Amino acid sequence: GLDPIRAQASNYTTFHHNFNLLSNYLKDNDIPWENVYNMDEKGVQLGGGRKNLQIQYFFSRDDRMMYRGKSDELQLVTILDCVCADGTADIKPGFMFSEVGKFGKWFKVHNDIV
Template sequence: MASGLCGTFPGKDWVPDLVARHTDRLATGFLDGFDLSRKKADNAYEYQRFFELISAKIVLYDIQPENTYNMDEKGFLIGALNKARRVYTSTNKPNGAGQDRNRAWIAIIAAICQDGTSLPPAIIYQGMFLA
């Protein structure tokens, strides 16, 4: 993309050089990894198809807004941090993140109703097995 914009192939250090020339607007940092299947599913055709199908079912079964909920779950390891370098605006520099390599798994569940009400979020910690 860079060679298409400038007309020549950039050198091997062009990204750090670009950031260094524009420190008033750019900085670097690290990104979290994400599952490739989620990226592939992120397209307008699939979104449109989903909403057309769900809209047809809502009409067919006369589902009311107060009976429609969206629930999402996010899980993470407490002490693990994955990182990847990224460029960001210098005015929105992210804070650092510490990690202790704790391997406890935590899940957070949130639910909201189409009518605007919501359930309190739930945090699920690792349980203990008592024999």
Template structure:
């Protein structure tokens, strides 16, 4: 591939997750007996979104993720105490936008890549 080393080829993506499972399944598996008439599960109706920004190089090295929480401009102190390299942001809907992505690129991708 034009002499570019695999460690210098990256894929970045984002994944939105609803806290509490929301309207769709949480991915948890439940086992029921075939003859059990009460086949149901409880689920939280919380629709709050958290977006995770992830990036991995073609040789398998993962950068630390970024997180975008739904809310205003205030961040919980605990969110920032895990790893100094992790970017934590908020947006009104929990999605990334141009400004958040540029901040992630400058603060996470460039220093780690």
């Protein structure tokens, strides 16, 4: 969902103006909405993490040291999602794996997804 602070900072007038500019540009250049796409990415970390250890660490607010947890079981994955503006393109999400090892269960597709 949308972060409440971002939602409060949203400006309807600015959004409306920007979408009018986009709409006019598309009309002036004969670009159909089916050729307009939005792409987003989300990075996730699989394996490891605080939930597996059940350990929490507390540090002083004044402590400026940089702490970095390490685990040999972490896998970084980027999920790419692309949506056609008019909803006609059937584009499935893509996955980018930065690690060499991959788990077979990552590639099993649940029936409700496709």
